[in-house]
Amino acid sequence: NGIESKERKLHFEVSPIEDISDFDNMPIGHFEHQHRAFLKIQDGCNQYCAYCQIPLARGPERSQIPAEVIKTARSLTETGHLELVLTGIHTGRYSFRKTNLSMLLSMLLEETDENVTFRISSIEITEVTDELLDLMAQNPRILPHLHIPIQAGSDETLARMKRPYTVEQFKKRVSEIRKKVPDISISTDVITGFVQESDEEFAQTVKNLEEIGFSFLHVFPYSRRKGTAADKMSGFIDAAVAKKRTHELLKLSDQLRQNDMKRFKTSEILLEGPENNHPDIMLGYTKQYHPAKVLHPVQTSGRIEVKILGIEDGVFICEEIQR
Numbered sequence: 516n517g518i519e520s521k522e523r524k525l526h527f528e529v530s531p532i533e534d535i536s537d538f539d540n541m542p543i544g545h546f547e548h549q550h551r552a553f554l555k556i557q558d559g560c561n562q563y564c565a566y567c568q569i570p571l572a573r574g575p576e577r578s579q580i581p582a583e584v585i586k587t588a589r590s591l592t593e594t595g596h597l598e599l600v601l602t603g604i605h606t607g608r609y610s611f612r613k614t615n616l617s618m619l620l621s622m623l624l625e626e627t628d629e630n631v632t633f634r635i636s637s638i639e640i641t642e643v644t645d646e647l648l649d650l651m652a653q654n655p656r657i658l659p660h661l662h663i664p665i666q667a668g669s670d671e672t673l674a675r676m677k678r679p680y681t682v683e684q685f686k687k688r689v690s691e692i693r694k695k696v697p698d699i700s701i702s703t704d705v706i707t708g709f710v711q712e713s714d715e716e717f718a719q720t721v722k723n724l725e726e727i728g729f730s731f732l733h734v735f736p737y738s739r740r741k742g743t744a745a746d747k748m749s750g751f752i753d754a755a756v757a758k759k760r761t762h763e764l765l766k767l768s769d770q771l772r773q774n775d776m777k778r779f780k781t782s783e784i785l786l787e788g789p790e791n792n793h794p795d796i797m798l799g800y801t802k803q804y805h806p807a808k809v810l811h812p813v814q815t816s817g818r819i820e821v822k823i824l825g826i827e828d829g830v831f832i833c834e835e836i837q838r
């Protein structure tokens with residue numbers, strides 16, 4: 516049968532157990548009744564950004580064996596999941612012997628059903644390779660959305676955070692990404708009120724976030740973490756100032772989302788279920804990860820093509836396109 520023929524195609528090397536001894540696999544069957552499922556491929560981080568405790572808490576980078584990732588992916592798709600989100604602490608650094616993230620994605624495309632799509636949960640700008648973008652551009656099964664944490668839009672703040680890029684380098688790569696994958700949406704994480712963040716630095720951040728044109732922002736006020744480099748610095752920002760900056764960025768996020776959403780007239784939605792108390796309205800997400808409401812759909816499960824009627828509070832209002 517199909518599964519057996521796929522089994523025969525698997526020719527990955529088997530890893531010695533010590534390579535993955537501390538890799539805790541994601542339990543299967545955890546995402547019942549949902550079309551989207553998470554597929555953990557990596558854990559740990561070696562980067563030591565100044566504000567982050569994760570390298571201390573989660574240990575060094577390690578990656579799941581490709582054959583194991585594929586086995587889990589197949590189990591998830593066999594139980595009806597249509598979209599798999601590749602997750603990790605530092606997903607872009609997936610590396611198992613000679614297999615990098617793009618190679619793993621190619622294997623997953625090959626070894627899973629045609630109707631299964633893949634999304635990358637989050638990736639650092641320095642790890643978005645041409646190989647990955649080419650794969651994304653050529654293959655509609657890899658969804659055109661990247662969440663790329665910028666954390667700040669000021670070179671001074673980024674240097675104190677020990678982030679490995681400048682704003683100009685980030686911008687340049689984003690424009691290269693958009694050239695290769697024109698329908699992509701790029702969202703990001705930002706920290707407000709990082710140690711010594713001046714009004715000028717924050718103003719730079721606002722200006723650059725606008726210029727880059729992210730599709731939405733996840734905004735986090737800085738919070739001290741024991742054992743990190745930032746915790747030993749001086750010049751902590753007043754909580755009220757950080758709160759004000761957070762508010763400003765949340766407002767900016769709404770505006771940026773609106774701008775990004777305006778690009779689309781039609782879309783494909785993965786349905787998640789009916790709105791509370793409104794069985795006639797189905798909720799879901801577009802390929803670019805914008806939320807959507809579909810009015811009176813005939814099809815109430817899986818993926819549907821929709822016409823976009825409008826945008827209300829950052830949510831597409833859509834109707835199904837009947838084939």
Ligand code: SF4
Pocket residue numbers: 560561562563564567568569570604605
């Ligand atoms: S912010 Fe991300 S890249 Fe930086 S240390 Fe934490 S987990 Fe690693």
